[in-house]
Amino acid sequence: MLLARSGFKPSSQHKCSLNNSRTRLYRRVSLQVYAMATDANEAASRRVVICGGGIMGAATAYYLSQLGVAATVVEREAVAAAASGKAGGFLALDWNDGSPVGPLAQHSYALHAQLAGTFGSEEIGYRQLDTLQVAGQAAPSRSQSRGGGSKSAQLPGWLDGGITACSRLGSKATTAQVHPAKLTHALVSAAEAAVGSKLLLATVTGVTTGSNGAVTSVRVQRQQAAAEEELPADAVVLAMGPWTDAARAWLPAAPVTTGQKYHSVVLRPKEPVSDTAIFTSFRTADGRSVEPELYPRPDGTVYACGEPQAVPVPGQGPAGVTVDASRCDVIKGVAGSLASCLADAAVEAEQACYLPLSSDGLPVIGRLPGVQGVYVATGHSCWGILNGPATGQAVAELIVHGSTRSLDISAFDPVRVCGVPR
Template sequence: MAACAASARGLATHKKPQQVVIAGGGVIGCATAYFLAKEHGIGPTIVDRKSIAAAASGNAGGFLARDWNDGSPTQEMTHRSFDLHATLAEDLKKYGATDYRRLTCVAVGVDGRTAVQKPGGKKLENVDWADSAGVMGMRPMGDESTIAQVHPRKLCDAFVAAAKDLAGASVVEGCASGLREEDGRVTGLELSDGTCIEADAVVLCMGPWSHALGRPKTEKLGLRGDSDYSGWGLQNCPLVVGTKYHAVLLQAPRVLSQSVFFQGLGDPEVYPRPDGEVYVTGSPDPADIVRDLPGETEVRDEVCDQLVAKMNVLSSELKDAPINHKQACHLPSAVDGVPVVGELRSGAYVGYGHGCWGILLAPATGEALANQIATGESPFLDLGRFDPRRF
């Protein structure tokens, strides 16, 4: 009873912020901006060094699975988010998020050596487009009730367009370098050009660069360039590392409607899109502190060429398919593998570390952060297990 009373007193004293600044224009920051605007009438300012969806959020596959995280700390977040994606598909359609669809998914086991020696083979039963002489078997991993996809860049752009339309949100190009504080509360976001954007609340959603604001100026992260992300900001902000994935975008001769996770031959993952484009990724680099700057990730041609060569072996339909694009990005993860979401100190909030599930988990994360910022509580998602102060 006493705990409930204390909680009620805390909510009673929570003051709804009038000015919110979000550092980071990736999917978590964009989703937070949307829910602040839609649910609370707050039009935040989004600050990004490059542009909206310049890093992983603009280069991700957009694969959504409702039950793959069951039994993990993100189970509740995953279920809430998967359902929100379906609602958002209708709400954001007029803002350009038109690529949401349900599809199926299978895992295909491949003997890589046999596949390379004898490429081509019979189509597998219940497998839409994959074939290989080295196939050892398949198993279903989901149908239209549990598998879906979005186009991540279009989703980010739609979040921002809607936030502007609903509550006058804005986007500013700039490099976050620190937080301004007065009397123990954050009052603004400092930029590397010496200016400061005043705010009642600041949200850090900078993916694998988020923790850099928590390092003293004397402790360099070894980032390439002018060490823009070696500010002082939040002490003890949890460390986050990035796992670099390359991807190639191929143009299939027809629209495919089944995602395939190959097991063997480097375990490539393939996500077909509704416009006939096919997203192929796999063979990640080891996780490490990210030294590429946002929007400037090095793309290694040899890794992309290996992905193309694997698809030439694994699918006669995608053999020698036109290459639309080669790309790479860093997927951010906290050191314990659990997303970091919530209030770190008075007026300062964080949302990052979702690993390969950033696009999937963005709606529930953005909704929860927006509610916590505006009201002091998160009614649809328990943020306790994601509390940044757990470190």
């Protein structure tokens, strides 16, 4: 067909060699199709256990389900119980350009738009939005603060506080947002519905390997069960956020993972505010420089986060994360200083969670060296919601195909940060 379209008339010799090469091509394609079918059949029968029900575990389960593989997601508390349920959900297309994370972020940004198409934007709180940087300061009195500062035409009306400078950081073409908890839940539910993936509420307490160095099972302690049990596994994904560090007790090669605690609040102003994300640089009345971020959400709330606190990751999991009310007060104070509608907004949540951090600051994605069948997805720092979908897709491809198809993830190979002695 293609030859005829181009007007080329094949000679008998051409026909012969064409037929031969067609036959060879047919055989090769048949073998590939057979190999892919075998891959898919083998993959479908694999027992995959994902440790952790945050965005990394959920996205891995979802993309595995798209490849026909059911997984068991083991989560100690609840899906999105930690940072994946308490993050801002801000997404940026190109803010990681120039770093190894750039291509991961670009690809994941596109996947978020796809997921919004699949699940429905309203279902997961996805929308594109403008993003501004504003500088401001606490005013001596409320009457002096309103209308102060050099206002810019691009400043939304609801930002009526002591703003001294404003600049554009992103547009609807380059920045967006998603509701992290809704997305994480949607990914798990879709994996359950598509291929019968399962959520198991239990704490992972160990990973067992056989004499050949391949993983054989995951040890779990179900909530309120007396004894531990073994889940047989051919593939295990370590996606426990900052708690991935605990895996070093079971698998010495597992990466050192730490956490940085931050606070956040969810406010509900009387009237919804416009779809503009606000990054701030604010001088408080006592002269401190703070940088809360404000994200108005499609559900009418405004999420605001900031205020780090140097506290180790609690061993008992998300339930052990305490909230420092004074840090939440600082965030609310800045929000209220910049926007009067936030000063008297209802407070729907005051919370804290940890960024998962690797020892070199880059995500850790890929096979754990020295143990067959163990994969890692952690260390995404402040971009885990953005990069969750591309990470989950890459890990799913590694498990099913043995290599990634969507993206080169060699920059995130666990080998660079693994096996560091305690």
